[in-house]
Amino acid sequence: MMESIWILFVTAFFFSALLLYRNRFRIKSKYRNQLPLGTLGWPFIGETIEFVSCAYTDRPEIFMDKRRGMYGKVFKSHIFGSPTIVSTDAEVNKFILQSDAKVFVPSYPKSLTELMGESSILLINGSLQRRIHGLIGAFFKSQQLKAQITRDMQKYVQESMANWREEHPIYIQDQTKNIAFQVLVKALISLDPGEEMELLKKHFQEFISGLVSLPINLPGTKLYRSLQAKKKMVKLVHKIIQAKTNRNISNSKVPEDVVDVLLNDASGQLTDNLIADNMIDMMIPGEDSVPILMTLTIKYLSECPAALQQLREENMKLKKLKDQAGEPLRWSDYLTLSFTQSVIMETLRIGNIISGVMRKAMKDVEIKGYLIPKGWCAFAYFRSVHLDESNYDWPHQFNPWRWQDKDISSCNFTPFGGGQRLCPGLDLARLEASIFLHHLVTQFRWFAEEDTIVNFPTVRMKRRMAIWVRRVDSSAAMVKKV
Template sequence: MDDSLIIYVVASMVTVMAISCWRRRCQKSLAPVPSGYGKVFKSHLFGKPTIVSTDPEVSKFILQSVSEDFVPFFPGSLTELVGKSSILVINGSLQRRVHGLIGSFFKSPILKAHITADMQRDLQEIMASWRDDQIVYIQEEAKYMVFQIMVKTLIGLGPGEHLQFLRHQYQKFVAGIISIPVKIPGTRFYRSLQAKKRMMKLVKYIIQEKKKNNTGCISRDIIDAFLNDGSGQLTDDLILDNVIDLMIPAEDSVPVLITLAIKYLSDCPLVLQKLKEENTKLKHKSLEGEDLQWMDYMSLSFTQNVISETLRMGNIIPAVMRKAIKDVEVKDHFIPEGWCVLPYFRSVHLDKEIYDDAYKFNPWRWKDKDTAASSFTPFGGGQRLCPGIDLSRLIASIFLHHLVTGFTWVAEEDHMVNFPTVRMQRNMPIKVKRKNIDILLS
């Protein structure tokens, strides 16, 4: 996918690379606004002269500009890992076609219905094994759950030996995305490349089997959607690169969204109580024998506000990088051809001039507020807006619903870290206790 993540996936991993090392020495001045620099200023990243934008309007212009003005920028090592046919790299009409196919598939009501049913079943099975006073590591549980759901969505692969193999290889692959690009046996980068080759072999076999049996009917997974395109533009290499890249949010950004939401809820009893009240009303519906649908979860307004506030505070995708392919002017700022630009979302999301009490977790701030505003860009924007926005929210909503209606918990001490990616240092351990159903019914 494009700018974010979700299943988008991610200019995020790359951008974190770009700014994390740099941020160690200037994060204090970048958040919320770089003191003495202004909201748009010059820097130097990856050996490239770079314009950093913490101005929402300038960043919006950059994100919405067509490929005749800006193209994605990635280090050469990253391009080698994600592949030259990845939607993260390609531009123009082909990028728009692939982005459109992915977006249409992820927005499909049929897909959302399947994901809702699968996730409800899988969560119930997993949570049924939790014992009172057991320590549960939310970040690991979320990664396991989301990866399983997304692999089925992308390639139609269910639980079993092949899924375990794929997850093991994928963890090696993701670990190499942020590493020194040295292709010598034993290095993390080399292991990442080898892991991708092994994954591609499995996915290629699945593609070939689907081609033999493809009837051009309903798309049950993203490979079906690509094969049913009919344009002749989508080669096997393009399908391979994009299917594997689309798994990144399943291992990283979506599980982290769930984990951070639970971290913030654990620290904010009033927010947690309000979330419980809203979700308990929905729980009554299922206890009365009605099957919950994806629309039920998405209609939980306060739950959606909690997710929005988690995205604002957590900044799972803190920035993206673009490269100017011609001279560009915006708001009296001149961006020379060949320079990189970095819209830095984190600074905007924590800007006290935009958000009152910006460092406070306050989901009520999103009541009647437009989440499509230029000052809120957790999924990127423009033609490379993450096509998995709704899917990410749905998955997080289902997980939160089952946790808050099924359990109470006490969070153990843990800390959020930002390098090399945003995550909880100890995987967010919580001590759980199962709720009494009779109390829920009362």
């Protein structure tokens, strides 16, 4: 008896849940004919499981390729709890990126929005987003910041490389993470390496570990611990803001860091709380991406001796010139290294550090005849565009030479996004990678251990990219086999 009541209860629950789901996402009849082809998959989970299982492989774009073959470059699906129009079409992606907040707003998992807070630059829209974005973008482009980044980066890279030993493997992923974090924190809040920096790093690791977690904020949960870590970091930034305000240095003509830039803003919209929160939120896109760019570059170069040789020759030539003239390298010197820049671009194309961006439609939108209904997500998937053979010959081959006379501004290449949310850190990322590469190839030869790229939830190396190094002056020959 008990058993049949139980079965009845479970069946009733299942059907009401199904009904609820159908009502929520039932495609209105007016949309049915205009929606792109595709399937919404299973109730609740949609196609998320297949998407995630592909994302974990070395070819995450397989999920897209399969559907592209059946439905075309733009198709409908249901991933991460939302009906979604997936675009692997460069022009549709461009439209999505260029649209303002009346049409699309950013869409992130719930745990991420909880951690970032309402005033985070990654979430806000309209005039406030444009204001903060403009201020940061202009500062990151300034010659003065580039000069400072160059000095800091050179110092941190040299300090780090001075400790490299030939008898131990060097984990490039860890080394670059450490260096890039120091550079980023210096640019944001002028904090120098030391005890406070170490504490900040520790809290930041705790903070980001909750970015992909269950959205449950109760003592003991990952999200709770993350939020606590963020509070401690925000407190530190408040202390820095207070010290700047007391010394009145924030009103100096030349801002030293991003905090100064935002404190100097005369609009009155940027409160101390907003500034402090945003300093931490800005570490999210900045902290991981640059080290991964450097790490992937080393991976691809290790597998392509001809490219490594040309890169080394280019950098050696510059070093010799500068040494002879007795001049230090400036930021502009690094950016004149055309083959080095091609190597970085090719790494961005093939590595796809950010595979795409998610937006939510604020109204029904029609792009190139495809409908994106209000409330649905649009997933502009850059990875498929970057690996499309109609855009790039032999797209899976690392070939930096392809960039030597190619138009970079094309909408087929969007590693830093585009439109109003174009990454403000793009120049910094390229500069930091150039400096790291220069010092590595002019001082060392290396042998890379076998490693593979993991693509989900973020891009990283499975075994932290271990290399065995030899200082160039001690031996020009290739190094010991592991």
